[in-house]
Amino acid sequence: MKENTALEQVGSGADRLDSFFTRRGFVKVSSAFIASMVGLGLLPDSAVAAPTSSKGKVDYYATPSHVLKVNRAKCTGCQRCEMSCTLLNDGKSQPAAARIHVNDGFFYGSELGSGDGIYYSMEWNIRTCHMCTTALCQTACPHGAIITNDNGVREVDPEKCVGCGTCVAACPWHMPVVNTETGKSAKCIACGRCAEQCPNGALELVEWENVNHASGPTRQENPLPLVSEQQDFVGGGKIA
Amino acid sequence: MADNVSYGWMGWIARVNLSTGEITEESDEAMQKDYIGGMGFANKIMYDEVPAGVDWMDEENKAVLAVGPLTGAGVPLAGRSTWATLSTFTTDHLVVDCHCGGQLGAKLKYSGHDGLIIEGKSDKPVYILIDDDKISIEDASALWGKGTRETTEALCKKHGVDVCVAAIGPAGENLLPYACVLNTRSHSAGAGLGAVLGSKKVKAVVVRGTKGVNVADPQMVADLSDYMIDQVIGSNNNHVVPSTQQSWAEYYDKGSRWTAKKGLYWAAAEGGPIETGEPKPHEPNTMGYRCMKSTKDLGPEAEKYTVKMAGCHGCPVRCYAQVKHPQILEKTGYESMGNTCVPNFPFSSYMQSMMKVPGTTTEDGALTDQSVLYNLIIQAVVDDLGLWCNYAQLYRDIAHTYVDGILERELGDQFAEYGFDKIMAGDPTPFIKILTDIASNDTEKKPIAWLGYGPLVWTEKWDDAKWYDDSRSCLINYRGWPVHHAIECFGQVGGLYNMVFNRDDMIHSAVNFQGCGLPIDLKKEMGAEMWGEGSVDADKNYTPMNEAKAEFAWWSIVTDVLHDCLTLCNWVWPMAMAPDKDRSYRGDLDLEAQFYTAVTGQEVTIDDLYKAGERVMTLQRCSTARGMTDKDGKMGCNDFRNIHDVITEWPFTKDPDIEPFTAGTDKMEKEDWQTALTMMYKRFGWDEELGCPTKECLEDLGLSDQAEDLEELGLLTEGGTKYDERTRTYDHVLEKYCGDNPALNA
Numbered sequence: 013m014k015e016n017t018a019l020e021q022v023g024s025g026a027d028r029l030d031s032f033f034t035r036r037g038f039v040k041v042s043s044a045f046i047a048s049m050v051g052l053g054l055l056p057d058s059a060v061a062a063p064t065s066s067k068g069k070v071d072y073y074a075t076p077s078h079v080l081k082v083n084r085a086k087c088t089g090c091q092r093c094e095m096s097c098t099l100l101n102d103g104k105s106q107p108a109a110a111r112i113h114v115n116d117g118f119f120y121g122s123e124l125g126s127g128d129g130i131y132y133s134m135e136w137n138i139r140t141c142h143m144c145t146t147a148l149c150q151t152a153c154p155h156g157a158i159i160t161n162d163n164g165v166r167e168v169d170p171e172k173c174v175g176c177g178t179c180v181a182a183c184p185w186h187m188p189v190v191n192t193e194t195g196k197s198a199k200c201i202a203c204g205r206c207a208e209q210c211p212n213g214a215l216e217l218v219e220w221e222n223v224n225h226a227s228g229p230t231r232q233e234n235p236l237p238l239v240s241e242q243q244d245f246v247g248g249g250k251i252a
Numbered sequence: 253m254a255d256n257v258s259y260g261w262m263g264w265i266a267r268v269n270l271s272t273g274e275i276t277e278e279s280d281e282a283m284q285k286d287y288i289g290g291m292g293f294a295n296k297i298m299y300d301e302v303p304a305g306v307d308w309m310d311e312e313n314k315a316v317l318a319v320g321p322l323t324g325a326g327v328p329l330a331g332r333s334t335w336a337t338l339s340t341f342t343t344d345h346l347v348v349d350c351h352c353g354g355q356l357g358a359k360l361k362y363s364g365h366d367g368l369i370i371e372g373k374s375d376k377p378v379y380i381l382i383d384d385d386k387i388s389i390e391d392a393s394a395l396w397g398k399g400t401r402e403t404t405e406a407l408c409k410k411h412g413v414d415v416c417v418a419a420i421g422p423a424g425e426n427l428l429p430y431a432c433v434l435n436t437r438s439h440s441a442g443a444g445l446g447a448v449l450g451s452k453k454v455k456a457v458v459v460r461g462t463k464g465v466n467v468a469d470p471q472m473v474a475d476l477s478d479y480m481i482d483q484v485i486g487s488n489n490n491h492v493v494p495s496t497q498q499s500w501a502e503y504y505d506k507g508s509r510w511t512a513k514k515g516l517y518w519a520a521a522e523g524g525p526i527e528t529g530e531p532k533p534h535e536p537n538t539m540g541y542r543c544m545k546s547t548k549d550l551g552p553e554a555e556k557y558t559v560k561m562a563g564c565h566g567c568p569v570r571c572y573a574q575v576k577h578p579q580i581l582e583k584t585g586y587e588s589m590g591n592t593c594v595p596n597f598p599f600s601s602y603m604q605s606m607m608k609v610p611g612t613t614t615e616d617g618a619l620t621d622q623s624v625l626y627n628l629i630i631q632a633v634v635d636d637l638g639l640w641c642n643y644a645q646l647y648r649d650i651a652h653t654y655v656d657g658i659l660e661r662e663l664g665d666q667f668a669e670y671g672f673d674k675i676m677a678g679d680p681t682p683f684i685k686i687l688t689d690i691a692s693n694d695t696e697k698k699p700i701a702w703l704g705y706g707p708l709v710w711t712e713k714w715d716d717a718k719w720y721d722d723s724r725s726c727l728i729n730y731r732g733w734p735v736h737h738a739i740e741c742f743g744q745v746g747g748l749y750n751m752v753f754n755r756d757d758m759i760h761s762a763v764n765f766q767g768c769g770l771p772i773d774l775k776k777e778m779g780a781e782m783w784g785e786g787s788v789d790a791d792k793n794y795t796p797m798n799e800a801k802a803e804f805a806w807w808s809i810v811t812d813v814l815h816d817c818l819t820l821c822n823w824v825w826p827m828a829m830a831p832d833k834d835r836s837y838r839g840d841l842d843l844e845a846q847f848y849t850a851v852t853g854q855e856v857t858i859d860d861l862y863k864a865g866e867r868v869m870t871l872q873r874c875s876t877a878r879g880m881t882d883k884d885g886k887m888g889c890n891d892f893r894n895i896h897d898v899i900t901e902w903p904f905t906k907d908p909d910i911e912p913f914t915a916g917t918d919k920m921e922k923e924d925w926q927t928a929l930t931m932m933y934k935r936f937g938w939d940e941e942l943g944c945p946t947k948e949c950l951e952d953l954g955l956s957d958q959a960e961d962l963e964e965l966g967l968l969t970e971g972g973t974k975y976d977e978r979t980r981t982y983d984h985v986l987e988k989y990c991g992d993n994p995a996l997n998a
Contacts, residue, residue, distance in 0.1 A: 085526060092326075130588060192384065210540075239402050
C-alpha cells in the first residue's frame with residue numbers, strides 16, 4: 013500500500029481504495045467487490061455493468077475522466093466562469109455558489125498579505141476542483157451524499173445532502189460550497205462549461221491528471237508589505 | 253411558488269437613513285417595467301424624493317445606487333452600475349448620473365438588492381455594510397483621512413476578502429466638488445458623488461453578495477452569450493477590425509482598440525511573457541486578448557510593465573490594463589496600476605499638447621518611458637485620493653493655468669512650491685503635491701484647490717471666462733462640462749448628445765461606430781439601414797443637418813440611457829457592427845431585448861426598450877426643468893434651447909480659414925446647429941422651440957405625474973407627437989444578417 017498520510021488521518025478506508033484505483037492503471041477485482049462499492053455510492057452504477065474480462069474479473073478505471081487546469085497568469089478576472097457554471101448547473105447566476113472560485117480571491121488573493129490580487133500582484137487566487145482520486149469530500153460526507161458518476165466524477169446528490177459543510181471542511185482546498193440559498197452543497201462535475209467560454213483560455217478541461225501542483229502559486233514569494241501597515245494615502249504623505 | 257420568483261430583478265431596494273439610523277427595504281416591482289433599473293430607478297427616486305432647489309450638500313440630497321435586470325445575470329458586459337445624485341460642479345447643481353464598473357454592481361445584485369438609497373446625514377464618519385440581507389451603519393472614524401486603497405484593505409481585513417468596497421478618499425471627505433467613489437482599485441463613479449458621500453460622512457459602502465440572480469431561460473442566456481461572443485462582438489468600443497494588417501482580416505485600422513498582434517506580449521506576466529497574438533472572430537477563448545490596452549494607451553514602452561488585462565465583472569472584453577512599474581511603487585507606495593480611460597493617459601493626452609514637456613515622445617511621435625511614468629504617477633495619486641477629473645477637464649485646466657501664467661499670477665509665492673520647473677524637466681513627482689493639495693479643498697491656504705471646483709467656479713475666481721471659448725479647453729457647454737465625443741464624432745450628432753445631461757454625456761453608441769474600423773462607404777450603407785440615408789458622414793467632412801442625423805443622435809442617447817438602466821456597458825454595446833465578414837459586418841440590434849426576455853421572462857422588442865430609454869431621458873429632462881434657473885435667476889425654466897443646450901463658441905470659430913461642411917474640419921455652423929436642436933427635440937417629442945417635454949409626450953410615456961408637476965410650475969407646453977408616430981422601427985432591422993441568432997431560431 014502506498015503511503016498517504018493525509019488519508020491515514022481520515023481513517024475512512026479511502027486510502028485502501030486509492031491503492032486499487034490509481035490513475036495509471038486498470039485493476040482487476042471481483043465483480044462482487046465492485047457491486048459493494050456501487051452499493052456504497054463510491055462507484056457509479058455503470059461499474060456493475062462494465063465489461064468483464066476473462067476469469068470473472070472486472071477491469072475498472074475509477075479515476076475521474078477529466079479535470080480543470082488553470083493558468084492564472086492568463087486569467088483576466090471576468091468571473092464569467094462562475095456565472096456560466098451556475099447558469100448551467102443551478103439555472104441561475106450565482107457566483108458564490110459556483111464550483112470554481114475566482115471572486116473571493118480577486119481583490120487580495122488567497123488572503124490579505126499574500127501579495128496577490130488586483131491591489132497587489134494582479135494575480136488572483138483561482139480555485140478549481142482537483143478531482144482527487146480519493147475524494148475526501150466524498151469519504152467525509154456523513155450522509156453518503158457525494159456519489160461517483162459514470163465519469164468517475166464525484167457529484168453531490170441534493171436529495172441526500174443536508175448542507176452540513178463537512179465536505180467543505182474535509183477538502184484540502186475547501187472547494188465544495190454550501191449554497192446560501194438552497195442550503196445544499198455543490199462541487200465541480202467537470203462539465204467544462206466554464207472553460208468553454210473563458211475569454212482568455214485560462215481554463216482547460218483536460219483528461220485527468222494530478223493537478224495538485226499545477227494551478228500556480230497561491231501567494232507571492234516575497235509579498236509587498238500591506239499598504240494599511242505602511243501609509244495612510246499616496247506617497248506616504250511624505251511629499252504632500 | 254413560481255409566481256413568487258423574481259427573474260432578473262432581485263426585487264428590493266435598501267434605504268439607509270443616516271440622520272435617523274433607520275434601515276428599510278422596499279419593493280421595486282412597480283418601477284421595473286417602465287424604468288427598468290440602474291439609471292431609470294435612480295432618476296425616478298431622485299425625481300420623486302429630492303425636490304427642486306435642494307443643494308448637493310444639503311441633508312435632503314440623496315445618493316442612489318442602482319443596477320438592472322441584466323446585471324450579474326450572465327449576460328456579457330453586464331457589470332456596470334449607476335448612481336444618481338445632485339451635481340457638485342455644474343450650473344444649478346441638478347441631477348447627474350455617476351456610472352461605474354468594477355465589482356460593485358454585481359456584488360450589490362448578489363446581495364439581493366437592485367438599489368441602495370443613501371439619505372440624510374451622519375454626524376460622525378460611517379460606512380454602510382451590506383452583507384446579503386444584513387445591512388448596518390458602522391463606525392468609520394478610524395478610516396477618516398485615509399486613501400481609497402488603505403480604506404479598502406482595512407475593510408477587507410475586517411469583513412473578509414470577498415467583500416467589494418466602494419470608498420471615498422480625502423477629496424470626498426474634504427467636500428471637494430471633483431470627488432469620486434472608487435471600487436476595485438480603479439473603477440470610479442464621478443460627477444462629485446464622492447463629495448456628496450463626504451457631506452453625509454459616508455466613507456464607504458461595503459457589499460458581500462452570495463445570492464443568485466434568477467434567470468427565466470438560463471439556456472437561452474447561455475446560447476445568446478455564445479452567439480454574441482462568437483460572431484457579433486468586437487473589441488473595446490466594439491472596434492471590429494484589428495489595428496494592424498492580419499492574415500485573417502479583410503480590413504485593419506490603426507485607430508482600432510483591437511490591438512493584439514503577433515510579437516506583442518503581456519511581458520510581465522507571471523511565469524513569463526504571454527503573447528497577445530492574433531485572436532480572431534469565432535474564437536471565444538482568445539476574445540480577452542483582443543484589446544491590449546496598456547500599449548494602446550501608454551505607448552510601446554508599457555509592454556514591459558504589462559502583467560495582463562482585466563476589467564469589470566462579467567465582461568469578456570478585457571479593456572483594463574494591469575501594469576506594475578518599479579518607480580511608481582517607490583514614489584507612491586503602490587505597485588498595481590492600470591485603467592482603461594483618462595487616468596491611463598492624463599498627461600500624454602490632455603496636458604502635453606499645452607505643456608510640451610521635452611522627452612515625452614520620440615522623434616516619430618511614439619510615447620516614451622518618461623511618458624509612462626508621468627501618466628501612471630497621476631493615476632496612482634488621483635485614484636487613491638478619490639479625486640475626479642471631469643472627463644479630463646482637471647488636467648486640461650492644470651496645463652492651461654500653468655502655461656498661460658494664471659497659476660503663477662494667482663498662487664503668488666506658493667507657485668514655486670508646485671515644482672512645475674521639475675515637471676518640465678522630466679520629473680513628474682511634483683504632481684503628487686499638486687493633486688494632493690487640490691484634494692485638500694483648502695482654498696484659503698492652498699488656492700490651487702479651486703481647480704477641483706470645475707471651470708464654473710475657477711474661471712470666475714481667476715477671471716478666465718474666455719477659456720470656455722478656447723478650443724483647447726474642450727468645454728462644450730457653459731454649464732461646466734467638457735466634450736465626451738462631440739462634434740468630432742459625426743458633427744451635429746455628437747454635438748447634440750453632448751447637450752442633454754447635466755454633465756459630460758458618456759455616450760459611446762456613436763463613437764463606437766465611428767471608430768469601429770470599417771471603411772466609410774460600408775459604414776454609410778450600415779448607417780442608412782439603421783438610422784436612414786445620410787445619417788453618417790466621413791470624419792471631418794460633415795454635411796448640413798438632416799432628419800437621419802437627428803435619428804442617429806436620438807438613437808445614441810436612448811441606447812446609452814437604456815444600457816445604464818439594464819445595466820450594460822455602453823462603451824461596447826450596442827451591437828451595431830460585428831467583426832464577422834460572413835454577416836457582412838452587421839451587428840445585431842435585437843440582442844438587448846432578447847437578453848431581457850431570456851433573463852426576465854417578459855417578452856419585449858427593442859423598440860419597447862428604446863421607449864423606456866426615452867422615458868428615463870425625458871424624466872431627467874423634467875428634473876432639470878424644475879430645478880434650472882432662468883436668465884433672471886428664477887428657479888423653474890423650460891427654455892432648454894437658450895439656457896441648457898447651449899454649445900460653446902469654439903465649435904463655430906475653430907479652423908478660421910476653412911468653411912463649415914467642407915473637407916478637413918469639424919467646424920459647425922450656427923444656423924445649422926439651431927436646426928439640429930429643433931430636429932432632435934422633435935425626434936424626442938419635446939417642444940420644438942424650447943426643447944422641454946410636452947404634455948402629449950409625457951402622457952404617452954406614462955409620465956403624467958411629471959406633466960402635472962410641470963403644469964403647476966407653468967413649464968408645460970402643448971404639442972409633440974406620440975412615440976409610435978415618430979419612431980423608426982428597429983425591431984429585427986438587421987435580421988437578415990442574424991441567421992445564427994438562437995432567439996430567432998428558438
